[in-house]
Amino acid sequence: MRNAVVLLCVAIAAVAAADNNATVESSDSECEDGLLVPVWQPTSNLTFGDRFSRGLVYFLVMIYLFIGVSIVSDRFMAAIEVITSKEKEVKIRKPDGETQIVVVRVWNETVANLTLMALGSSAPEILLSIIEIIAKNFKAGDLGPGTIVGSAAYNLFVIIAICVMVIPKGEVRKIKHLRVFFVTATWSVFAYIWLYLILAQVTPGRVDVWEGFLTFLFFPATVLTAYIADKRLLIYKYIGKQYRMNKRGVIVQVEGDAGLEMNNREDGLKEINDFEEARREYISTLKDLRKKYPQHDLENLEVMAQEQLMNRGPKSRAFYRIQATRKMMGSGNIMRKISERAQSDLSEVKAELQRVDIDEVDDDNICKVFFEPGHYTVMENCGEFEVRVVRRGDLSCHITVDFETEDGSAEAGSDYVGKKGTLTFAPGVDEQRFSIEVIDDEVFEQDEHFYVRLSNVSDPAILATPKVATVMILDDDHGGIFAFSSKDHEVVESVGTYEIKVQRFSGARGKVIVPYWAEDGTAKAGKDYEPLQGELEFDNNEIEKMIPLVILEEGSYEKDVLLYVNLGEPQMVGDELASLVQEAEAKAPEDLTEEDKMALLGRPKAGDVIRSQIRIKESKEFKNTVDKLVQRANASLLIGTSSWKEQFTEALTVSAGDDGGSDEGDGEEPTPSCSDYIMHFLTLFWKIIFAFIPPTDMSGGYLCFVISIFCIGVVTAIIGDVASHFGCTLGIKDSVTAIVFVALGTSIPDTFASKVAAIQDKYADASVGNVTGSNAVNVFLGIGVAWTIAAVYHAARGQVFEVEPGNLAFSVTLFCTEAVVAIIVLVMRRSKSIGGELGGPTTPKYITATFFVGLWVFYLVMSSLEAYGVIKGF
Numbered sequence: 001m002r003n004a005v006v007l008l009c010v011a012i013a014a015v016a017a018a019d020n021n022a023t024v025e026s027s028d029s030e031c032e033d034g035l036l037v038p039v040w041q042p043t044s045n046l047t048f049g050d051r052f053s054r055g056l057v058y059f060l061v062m063i064y065l066f067i068g069v070s071i072v073s074d075r076f077m078a079a080i081e082v083i084t085s086k087e088k089e090v091k092i093r094k095p096d097g098e099t100q101i102v103v104v105r106v107w108n109e110t111v112a113n114l115t116l117m118a119l120g121s122s123a124p125e126i127l128l129s130i131i132e133i134i135a136k137n138f139k140a141g142d143l144g145p146g147t148i149v150g151s152a153a154y155n156l157f158v159i160i161a162i163c164v165m166v167i168p169k170g171e172v173r174k175i176k177h178l179r180v181f182f183v184t185a186t187w188s189v190f191a192y193i194w195l196y197l198i199l200a201q202v203t204p205g206r207v208d209v210w211e212g213f214l215t216f217l218f219f220p221a222t223v224l225t226a227y228i229a230d231k232r233l234l235i236y237k238y239i240g241k242q243y244r245m246n247k248r249g250v251i252v253q254v255e256g257d258a259g260l261e262m263n264n265r266e267d268g269l270k271e272i273n274d275f276e277e278a279r280r281e282y283i284s285t286l287k288d289l290r291k292k293y294p295q296h297d298l299e300n301l302e303v304m305a306q307e308q309l310m311n312r313g314p315k316s317r318a319f320y321r322i323q324a325t326r327k328m329m330g331s332g333n334i335m336r337k338i339s340e341r342a343q344s345d346l347s348e349v350k351a352e353l354q355r356v357d358i359d360e361v362d363d364d365n366i367c368k369v370f371f372e373p374g375h376y377t378v379m380e381n382c383g384e385f386e387v388r389v390v391r392r393g394d395l396s397c398h399i400t401v402d403f404e405t406e407d408g409s410a411e412a413g414s415d416y417v418g419k420k421g422t423l424t425f426a427p428g429v430d431e432q433r434f435s436i437e438v439i440d441d442e443v444f445e446q447d448e449h450f451y452v453r454l455s456n457v458s459d460p461a462i463l464a465t466p467k468v469a470t471v472m473i474l475d476d477d478h479g480g481i482f483a484f485s486s487k488d489h490e491v492v493e494s495v496g497t498y499e500i501k502v503q504r505f506s507g508a509r510g511k512v513i514v515p516y517w518a519e520d521g522t523a524k525a526g527k528d529y530e531p532l533q534g535e536l537e538f539d540n541n542e543i544e545k546m547i548p549l550v551i552l553e554e555g556s557y558e559k560d561v562l563l564y565v566n567l568g569e570p571q572m573v574g575d576e577l578a579s580l581v582q583e584a585e586a587k588a589p590e591d592l593t594e595e596d597k598m599a600l601l602g603r604p605k606a607g608d609v610i611r612s613q614i615r616i617k618e619s620k621e622f623k624n625t626v627d628k629l630v631q632r633a634n635a636s637l638l639i640g641t642s643s644w645k646e647q648f649t650e651a652l653t654v655s656a657g658d659d660g661g662s663d664e665g666d667g668e669e670p671t672p673s674c675s676d677y678i679m680h681f682l683t684l685f686w687k688i689i690f691a692f693i694p695p696t697d698m699s700g701g702y703l704c705f706v707i708s709i710f711c712i713g714v715v716t717a718i719i720g721d722v723a724s725h726f727g728c729t730l731g732i733k734d735s736v737t738a739i740v741f742v743a744l745g746t747s748i749p750d751t752f753a754s755k756v757a758a759i760q761d762k763y764a765d766a767s768v769g770n771v772t773g774s775n776a777v778n779v780f781l782g783i784g785v786a787w788t789i790a791a792v793y794h795a796a797r798g799q800v801f802e803v804e805p806g807n808l809a810f811s812v813t814l815f816c817t818e819a820v821v822a823i824i825v826l827v828m829r830r831s832k833s834i835g836g837e838l839g840g841p842t843t844p845k846y847i848t849a850t851f852f853v854g855l856w857v858f859y860l861v862m863s864s865l866e867a868y869g870v871i872k873g874f
Contacts, residue, residue: 031043031725031728031729034135034717034720034721034722034724034725035131035134035135035717035720035721036714036717036718036721037718037721037722037725039725039728040054040058040725040729046729051729051730051731052730054729055726055729055730058722058725058726058729059726059741061722062719062722062723062726062741062742062745063745064682065715065718065719065722066719066745066746066748067329067682067683067686068683068686068715069124069712069715069716069719069746070325070328070329070748070749071325071329071683071686071687071690072686072690072693072708072711072712072715073120073121073123073124073321073325073708073712073749074321074322074325074326074690075690075693075704075708075711076120076123076704076705076708076709076712077117077120077121077321077322077639078322078639078640078641078696078701078704079696079701079702079704079705079708080116080117080119080120080701080705081319081322081639081640081696081701082639082640082696082697082700082701082704083107083116083700083701083702083705084105084107084112084116084117085105085107086105086106086107086700087105087106088106108227108230108231109230110177110180110223110226110227110229110230111223111226111227113770113773114184114222114223114226114773114777115223117770118770118773118774118777118778119777119781120321121321121749121750121753121770121774122151122774122777122778122781122782123709123712123716124712124715124716124719124746125144125147125148125151125743125746125778125782126148126778126781126782126785127709127712127713127716127717128143128144128147128716128719128720128742128746128782129144129145129147129148129782129783129785129786130144130782130785130786130789131144131713131716131717131720132144132720132786133786133787133789133790134789135717135720135721138789138790138793138794138801139790139802140207140787140790140801140802140803140804141734142733142734142735142738142806142807142808143720143723143724143734143735143737143738143742144720144738144782144783144786145738145782145783145808146734146735146736146737146738146739146742146743146807146808146811147738147739147742147743147746148778148779148782148783149192149738149739149743149808149811149812149815150738150739150740150742150743150744150811150860151743151746151747151778152188152192152775152778152779152815152819153739153743153815153818153856153859153860154743154744154747154856155747155750155771155774155775156188156771156772156775156819156822157818157822157852157853157855157856157859158751158852158853158856159747159750159751159754159767159771160754160767160768160771160822160826160837160852161848161849161850161852161853161856162751162754162755162758162849163754163755163757163758163764163767163768163838164837164838164839164845164848164849164852165845165846165849166755166758166759167758167759167838167839167840167845168759168839169842171839172834172835172836172838172839172840173758173761173762173763173764173767173768173836173837173838173839174763174764174830174835174836174837174838175763175764175765175768175769175836175837176763176764176765176769177230177765177769179229179230179232180226180229180230180769181765181768181769181772182229183222183225183226183229184222184226184769184772184773184776185772185823187218187221187222187225187226187772187773187776188772188773188775188776188819189816189819189820189823190218190776191218191775191776191778191779191780192779192812192813192815192816192819193812193816194215194218194779195215195779195783195808195809195812196809196812196813196816198211198215199803199805199808199809199812200805200809204805205802205803205804205805206800206801206802206803207787207790207791207801207803208791208795208801209788209791209792209795211787211791212784212787212788212789212790212791212792212801213784213788213791215779215780215783215784215787215788216780216781216784216785216788217784218776218780218784219776219777219780219781219784222773222776222777222780226773285305289304289305319639320753320754320756320757320760320766321749321750321753322639323753323756324749324750324751324752324753324755324756325749325752326655327752328679328749328752329679329680329683329687365393365394366393366394366460366462367391367392367393367394367395367397367399367460367461367462368391368392368393368461368462368463368464369389369390369391369399369401369425369454369457369461369462369463369464369467370389370390370391370392370454370463370464370465370466370467371387371388371389371390371452371454371466371467371468371469372388372389372390372431373388373469374465374466374468374469374470375469375470375471375472376469376470376471376472377471377472377474377543378438378471378472378473378474379438379473379474379508379541380438380439380440380473380474381438381440382438383437383438383440384435384436384437384438385435385436385438385471386433386434386435387403387433387434387435387436387452387469387471388431388432388433389401389403389423389431389432389433389434389454390430390431391425391429391430391431391461392430392464394460395427395428395429395430396427396428397427397460397461398424398425398426398427399424399425399457399458399459399460399461400422400423400424400425400456400457400458401422401423401425401454401455401456401457401458401461401463402420402421402422402423402454402455402456402457403419403420403421403422403423403434403452403453403454403455404419404420404421404452404453404455405418405419405420405436405450405451405452405453406450406451406452406453407450407451408448408449408450408451408470409448409449409450410448410449410450410471410473411450412450413439414439415438415439415448415450415473416436416437416438416439416450416471416473417436417437417438417439419434419436419437421434436452436471438473448472448473449470449471449472449473450471450473451468451469451470451471452468452469452471453467453468453469454467454468455467474505474507474508474543479507479509479510479512479570479572479603479604479605480504480505480507480508480509480512480538480543480570480604480605481504481505481507481604481605481606481607482502482503482504482512482514482538482567482570482604482605482606482607482610483502483503483505483567483606483607483608483609483610484500484501484502484503484565484567484609484610484611484612485501485502485503485544485609486501486609486612487609487611487612487613488612488613488615489612489613489614489615490615490617491549491551491614491615491616491617492616492617493528493551493552493553493616493617494551494553495551496550496551496553497548497549497550497551498548498549498550498551498614499546499547499548499549500546500547500549500565500612500614501544501545501546502514502516502536502544502545502546502547502567503543503544504538504542504543504544504545504604505543505607507604508538508540508541508542508543509540509541510540510572510604511537511538511539511540511572511573512537512538512570512571512572512573512604513535513536513537513538513570513571513573514535514536514538514545514567514568514570514571515534515535515536515567515568515569516532516533516534516535516536516547516565516566516567516568517532517533517534517565517566517568518531518532518533518549518563518564518565518566519563519564519565519566520563521561521562521563521564521613522561522562522563523561523562523563523614523616524561525563526552527552528551528552528561528563528616529549529550529551529552529563529614529616530549530550530552532547532549532550532565534547547565549565549614551616560615560616560617561615561616562613562614562615562616563613563614563616564611564612564613564614565611565612565614566610566611566612567606567610567611568606569606570604570605570606571604572603572604639696640695640696640697640701641695641696641697642695642696642697643695643697644691644692644694644695646695647691647693647695648688648691650687650691651684651687651688651690651691652684652687652688654672654676654677654680655672655676656671656672656673656676690708690711693707693708693711694707719742719745723737723738723741723742724737726741733807733867733868735806735807735808735811735863735867736863736864736867736868739811739859739860739863739864740860740864754766754767754768754771755767758838764836764837764838767838768826768837768838772823787801787803806873807863807866807867807873809873810863810866810873811859811863811866814859814862814863815859818855818858818859821855822852822855825848825851825852829844829848
């Protein structure tokens with residue numbers, strides 16, 4: 001690229017030297033005051049030294065202005081990113097009827113790229129064209145249109161050449177949205193063909209209102225057709241299916257109402273798959289980090305995985321543009337904020353998941369009466385026990401409520417003493433108690449139960465759940481039957497220690513030992529749970545014990561493994577009944593006495609559920625954390641600002657702009673280099689000035705958007721004036737100044753942005769795909785709006801808007817021809833021998849880059865020679 005610029009300068013110098021006298025005379029007569037910047041006086045009788053020194057000053061000022069417009073464009077692009085990153089939650093119904101809530105982007109990605117993103121990256125060129133028309137009293141100029149065409153040539157040839165070269169050895173990048181690329185490429189070529197037609201064929205030498213307005217209308221047409229291609233509407237429904245894969249976990253857009261089934265089931269499934277793929281990538285990253293850093297706890301690993309996900313995920317054009325600008329200006333590397341953002345995201349998600357959402361709020365004015373608790377377990381020999389009835393809500397009233405016992409398997413008179421009555425709650429009293437007597441006997445029997453029911457509560461109170469209490473009577477004459485409380489258990493791997501309840505029922509007499517042990521299923525001891533074996537010791541009248549099962553947490557997303565816990569045969573020990581049982585078991589059946597038979601009937605037994613299945617599932621908290629972190633894994637959110645304090649702090653702070661450091665980070669803050677300090681102090685004026693622009697968090701980014709574009713317009717107007725004075729002073733025509741200097745200056749940030757995007761993204765869309773769209777938008781907005789305004793102005797005065805074809809028509813024709821060749825080359829690079837538009841084998845990579853730079857140099861040289869009349873144009 002450096003050789004190309006040198007060759008260009010030599011060509012221009014040769015042409016200028018050949019016609020030096022004419023150039024000087026022309027410059028003396030044509031130098032005029034600009035819209036905002038007056039010309040440097042005097043303008044006549046200048047020596048070569050004067051012209052050279054003035055030209056150098058103008059050139060340096062122009063470079064400084066390019067830096068300024070890049071910085072304010074940074075703020076503009078940040079506003080655009082905030083606007084286009086708006087998200088919402090929607091429900092997507094899967095074919096099996098299950099619904100899933102996902103986060104979706106409000107803006108379609110293609111529409112955002114072709115509208116606000118394209119406007120953000122090309123705002124200086126577009127505004128320069130519009131401002132030049134106004135500055136020249138609505139007469140056509142060469143600087144604005146020339147900058148647009150020159151910028152398009154630089155973007156298509158030089159930027160793509162750089163992107164082809166910077167891909168690491170052995171890697172390739174392909175365009176993912178190929179349909180959209182073909183649509184925007186077609187429009188980008190058509191845009192310049194259209195310029196040639198209206199300049200040289202349809203209405204030579206003038207532009208009518210309908211031509212200018214139609215040029216502008218091609219802009220929404222470009223956006224619409226690209227959207228149709230992206231969503232596979234109309235004819236694309238019948239073309240081969242290719243699905244987008246959004247690695248960021250943020251869905252581009254959902255059609256239809258959020259609460260309804262997707263209009264297009266394939267789109268819904270694709271977007272669910274996008275999200276699930278991003279989730280799988282997160283889990284895979286987390287497992288890799290666990291192996292690499294076994295000493296880290298899960299929370300630290302989650303932060304590191306989130307950081308890597310944000311680093312690897314695709315970013316918008318705005319993100320790369322802002323990153324490039326800030327690195328160049330000593331404002332730091334945005335990617336270094338990712339670690340802080342990842343930690344913040346995890347903290348917010350944890351807090352959100354711990355927050356209790358109350359769906360219903362009870363009316364405190366309603367008086368409610370109910371049992372508390374609703375279930376009682378008592379021993380047969382307990383004698384009496386108390387039942388508790390409470391009221392909640394309004395306690396100021398006087399109420400009564402009836403109660404009455406009802407038989408279950410236990411019968412009043414033989415197992416308990418039936419009872420009924422009325423409870424009275426005086427004002428301020430919130431509970432009442434009554435006693436029920438249990439009858440003890442010497443007969444072995446199963447556990448029995450009965451009920452106590454509330455009824456006839458007086459106004460204004462109401463009965464609430466539980467209004468029926470269940471009473472379980474345990475027989476105390478039997479050693480007991482031992483079993484698990486539940487056959488199946490489902491636990492989350494983050495539970496730590498899970499307690500498995502073992503119950504003793506149908507008796508609670510004596511001291512009993514029950515052995516237990518764990519058995520592997522798909523879960524493995526030492527990997528999924530700690531080995532488990534031991535004995536439970538039930539004392540006399542003790543009816544339940546817990547087996548502690550320690551679950552080992554791996555951080556698996558969809559874990560589903562089984563193990564089993566078994567109970568052995570219970571053994572009675574340590575009392576008189578145990579001795580009787582042992583003696584009776586040693587006798588033959590015919591030798592058993594009545595006492596022996598009673599002892600055997602009372603010995604402890606194993607129940608029906610002595611083998612319990614434990615299913616270890618993924619932690620809901622971990623699963624929800626993963627889901628929410630994946631949805632938040634959008635590095636573009638780092639761009640915005642929340643306050644003026646933050647903006648001024650960033651403006652005054654020198655930050656390192658290098659790319660050093662690993663994904664995980666080494667915990668050391670990088671120090672700014674010497675170049676970072678130099679660029680910081682050179683750009684400090686612009687940083688402070690544009691820190692006054694409202695933060696992006698205000699008004700959803702729209703206030704920042706409006707004020708930023710106004711500031712871009714002001715700086716661009718000054719650039720136009722200075723560029724014109726620069727060319728006039730050195731005898732360089734505006735058309736040549738535009739395609740060489742101004743186009744190059746406005747495109748430098750895009751160059752670095754595309755370079756970073758090419759390296760970091762897995763696809764070529766952000767680096768290559770957006771070039772064609774921007775080139776089309778530049779013409780339709782920059783030239784369409786400017787020429788429409790001028791044509792309407794002249795038509796209203798009964799005049800014609802005159803535009804000489806001249807150098808612009810020749811430049812457009814030359815660019816169109818080369819653009820078609822360049823696009824064909826890119827398509828050919830998708831063949832198996834190379835594999836993608838960017839990168840690939842070393843030899844084809846160098847050949848492609850050299851060829852593209854050669855196209856640009858040829859375009860500049862030929863356009864410059866035609867501008868000076870060395871070769872004949874139109």
